[in-house]
Amino acid sequence: MSLNRNTPPKIYSVDGVEYIEPKCHKLSNGVELFTMKSGDQEVVKLDFMFKAGSWYAKSRLDSMMAALMLQEGTETLNASQIANTFDFYGAQFSSNSSYDNNYVTLVALNKYLPELLPLVSDILRNASFPESEFEILRQKRKQKALVDAERVGLVAQRGFLRNLFGEGHPYAPVASPDTYDTLLLSEVKQHYRNFYRSDNMSIIASGFIDSEVIDLIATNFSQSWGDKASAASKDSYRLPKAKKSITIEKEGANQNAIAIGKLFPKQDHPDFPGLKLLCTILGGYFGSRLMTNIREEKGYTYGIQASPISFQQEGVLLIFAEVKMDKTSEAIKEVFYEMDRLTKELITEQELIPIQNYLLGRILEDFDGPFARAQTFASLREVDLDFEYYTKLIETFKTMKPQQIRALAKKYLKPASMITVIAGTNQQ
Amino acid sequence: MIAFEKITLSNGLRVIVHVDRSTPFVAVNVCYHVGAKNESPSRTGFAHLFEHLTFGGTKHIRDFDTPTQNVGGSNNAFTTNDITNYYITVPANNIETALWLESDRMVGPKFTKKGLDVQRNVVIEEFRQRNLNRPYGDTWHLLRDLAYKVHPYRWPTIGLTPQHIEEATMEEVKEFFFHHYAPNNAVLVISGNIDADKAFLLAEKWFSDIPQREIKSHLIVQEPLQTEDRELTVQRAVPIDCFYVAWHMGSRLDPDYYAADLLSDILSGGNSSRIEEKLVKGEKLFTEADIFLSGENDPGLFIANGKLNEGVDYNLGREKIVAEAMKTTETLVSAKELEKVKNKIEAEQVFNEIGYLEKAMQLASFEILGDVDLINTQLDHYRAVTADQIRLVAEKILRPGNKNTLNYLSLTK
Numbered sequence: 123m124s125l126n127r128n129t130p131p132k133i134y135s136v137d138g139v140e141y142i143e144p145k146c147h148k149l150s151n152g153v154e155l156f157t158m159k160s161g162d163q164e165v166v167k168l169d170f171m172f173k174a175g176s177w178y179a180k181s182r183l184d185s186m187m188a189a190l191m192l193q194e195g196t197e198t199l200n201a202s203q204i205a206n207t208f209d210f211y212g213a214q215f216s217s218n219s220s221y222d223n224n225y226v227t228l229v230a231l232n233k234y235l236p237e238l239l240p241l242v243s244d245i246l247r248n249a250s251f252p253e254s255e256f257e258i259l260r261q262k263r264k265q266k267a268l269v270d271a272e273r274v275g276l277v278a279q280r281g282f283l284r285n286l287f288g289e290g291h292p293y294a295p296v297a298s299p300d301t302y303d304t305l306l307l308s309e310v311k312q313h314y315r316n317f318y319r320s321d322n323m324s325i326i327a328s329g330f331i332d333s334e335v336i337d338l339i340a341t342n343f344s345q346s347w348g349d350k351a352s353a354a355s356k357d358s359y360r361l362p363k364a365k366k367s368i369t370i371e372k373e374g375a376n377q378n379a380i381a382i383g384k385l386f387p388k389q390d391h392p393d394f395p396g397l398k399l400l401c402t403i404l405g406g407y408f409g410s411r412l413m414t415n416i417r418e419e420k421g422y423t424y425g426i427q428a429s430p431i432s433f434q435q436e437g438v439l440l441i442f443a444e445v446k447m448d449k450t451s452e453a454i455k456e457v458f459y460e461m462d463r464l465t466k467e468l469i470t471e472q473e474l475i476p477i478q479n480y481l482l483g484r485i486l487e488d489f490d491g492p493f494a495r496a497q498t499f500a501s502l503r504e505v506d507l508d509f510e511y512y513t514k515l516i517e518t519f520k521t522m523k524p525q526q527i528r529a530l531a532k533k534y535l536k537p538a539s540m541i542t543v544i545a546g547t548n549q550q
Numbered sequence: 551m552i553a554f555e556k557i558t559l560s561n562g563l564r565v566i567v568h569v570d571r572s573t574p575f576v577a578v579n580v581c582y583h584v585g586a587k588n589e590s591p592s593r594t595g596f597a598h599l600f601e602h603l604t605f606g607g608t609k610h611i612r613d614f615d616t617p618t619q620n621v622g623g624s625n626n627a628f629t630t631n632d633i634t635n636y637y638i639t640v641p642a643n644n645i646e647t648a649l650w651l652e653s654d655r656m657v658g659p660k661f662t663k664k665g666l667d668v669q670r671n672v673v674i675e676e677f678r679q680r681n682l683n684r685p686y687g688d689t690w691h692l693l694r695d696l697a698y699k700v701h702p703y704r705w706p707t708i709g710l711t712p713q714h715i716e717e718a719t720m721e722e723v724k725e726f727f728f729h730h731y732a733p734n735n736a737v738l739v740i741s742g743n744i745d746a747d748k749a750f751l752l753a754e755k756w757f758s759d760i761p762q763r764e765i766k767s768h769l770i771v772q773e774p775l776q777t778e779d780r781e782l783t784v785q786r787a788v789p790i791d792c793f794y795v796a797w798h799m800g801s802r803l804d805p806d807y808y809a810a811d812l813l814s815d816i817l818s819g820g821n822s823s824r825i826e827e828k829l830v831k832g833e834k835l836f837t838e839a840d841i842f843l844s845g846e847n848d849p850g851l852f853i854a855n856g857k858l859n860e861g862v863d864y865n866l867g868r869e870k871i872v873a874e875a876m877k878t879t880e881t882l883v884s885a886k887e888l889e890k891v892k893n894k895i896e897a898e899q900v901f902n903e904i905g906y907l908e909k910a911m912q913l914a915s916f917e918i919l920g921d922v923d924l925i926n927t928q929l930d931h932y933r934a935v936t937a938d939q940i941r942l943v944a945e946k947i948l949r950p951g952n953k954n955t956l957n958y959l960s961l962t963k
Contacts, residue, residue, distance in 0.1 A: 130611075162572070165901060209821065210889070211897070231897055261859055269685050377683045421669075444675075444678075476617075479620050490575060
């Protein structure tokens, strides 16, 4: 059989995505339970979502510390008993905090749910915040912050967000590891009381979901708990005028980290799907313009990305790379050159079509398997969107014209609107 | 249980197919039995540099990435001390594009001077980003060099020094390809939403005409038995003192492997482990501490590490973790502890059965290791381990003279 390797095989395009809407059940306390059944392995993932992120916190680290303290003790169980139960049943328990919502997640074999769910319920309702565990955690997180402060990449990204949002903003990372010394256990616990309430929670269950699982969830999470409406309402923040360019000195750095970007539309904005495509062209995949120019042609960096980041209240464009020290200004110049080029030249079909197909493939991945679907559903709920958003995304990716892309670039990628943060040693 | 079928093509390429109907995708995963351990000591980092080079186009395909993107797929690769693994995932009906690409990589990449020049720079920037410009980034360089005196595990995959990468020549690149990237030195795994018969037919179609080649069987020198403890102290601009203590252990296929793995879990797997409960939370000696296996194919390392809490005496902290490990050479672990770590392994095994790409990678690495059936039978090996075996393996690994201590201290500013 003679094989022709010069001609590519026939290409089949991605036509659509099979969305399976989750089923919504209402528990007797009013909590919404969304279920997504799929898969043969008898594994279940439960995500308990609370509107309890740093956006809601009185001081910025309270939300993170509250999340991390959950498994450190309840009114009847100590940290060791809790840890032993999760470990004995091979379950993965995690409690994470973020900018807007916090998640408590359990991944476990179906057969152990009767033992595990009462424990999770106890943790959510009766966490006791023991002093000694709090001090251990404080030290641990402070040390981590000290190490992070030596990483130019993190320093640049965090400096970028602080510059953009202003020091006091809940989305701005704290400036100094010493902030950990000022934390008060009472306030961290108050954050838990205010926001880890049944009427501030929803549950997403994915994997091997049957009526038995749903009954178990109902049995364990149908009580009401927490003080009603004790949460302070958040005012909107007035954002400062960001500095155009900042250099954060890091002695002995081997590379400089650069963060370039601006405030940007968030996910619910009508321009967002188009901006997602635009950012992909610029720096959202391996063959992007920034990667081709700065990594593949010039070898100034190991990797460079441009991403639209959407919080609940604000959106950000972030272009980020760690670059050769003596090529820092050249790398920055090339970033601006590529942005500028998008505002002037029309993209060719030859470049655009593979990107459209690539993005359609990523959408397919967002719905590949129960856990991916649950993750996608949760991230849409974060910003009050539903699967309808994907219909719009697909349509945009398939139909957007080069003129429209250039118009978006003109509107949003003006080099003069960007701020630049460099961490490392400024050699300019 | 992961069901799979396996055949070997006439050119020696092993093909494994795993059907998973729960995904709209297929993965084409090609694993070459070559890694950093096959490098010459004067050209370390070469296998990884080579992995970068193969993305710069192949004999018949100018650009590797565009066709992948065009069919909605994505591709990537990684290099370890033992293997180099490439994968492409595509929506299932585009499987032929993935096979076309991966088979042409095996036919031969198109090496150009420019490609080599640029990828040298990219890899050196990777070296800087991950190892030189990051706190504790040179830990593995130091630890491997201390623990291994002759085995090529004494350098990490990124290489000993950026200089080795700078000096790589085109002739070396071509020779490396010829002797390692042959069908008879590789495993192809196709997993995902496809009929097994069709997958085998397509594998035959795209790979069977690639000629077998002579594999340069350069003998890997095994590490002699260590008889005296070693210690190295360095000072770096890092905020916190930490240490690594490494003991030599058996290979991945050594029957003792399972007991050693369970031992490390009893000591430090999870929040209820001994180290976490007694030393991190109880005595508050560390903010982080861990005991783990390096997990390589040839005889590897059993490693303890910790970051000291503020105000804790460095030597006291380090010796406490060693002493905690040493207790297992004398006292049997309890039945309950043993049951707990076995349950954890069992649950992890089930969690790992979700995800067609992960399964493809696991099948490939077990096949390269020499026993693909282990993917399903290893749980029985874990289940069979007794408390006595754990004590014996602890005694074997933690014996006097087998210890390598790296003291990684903060420079007082």
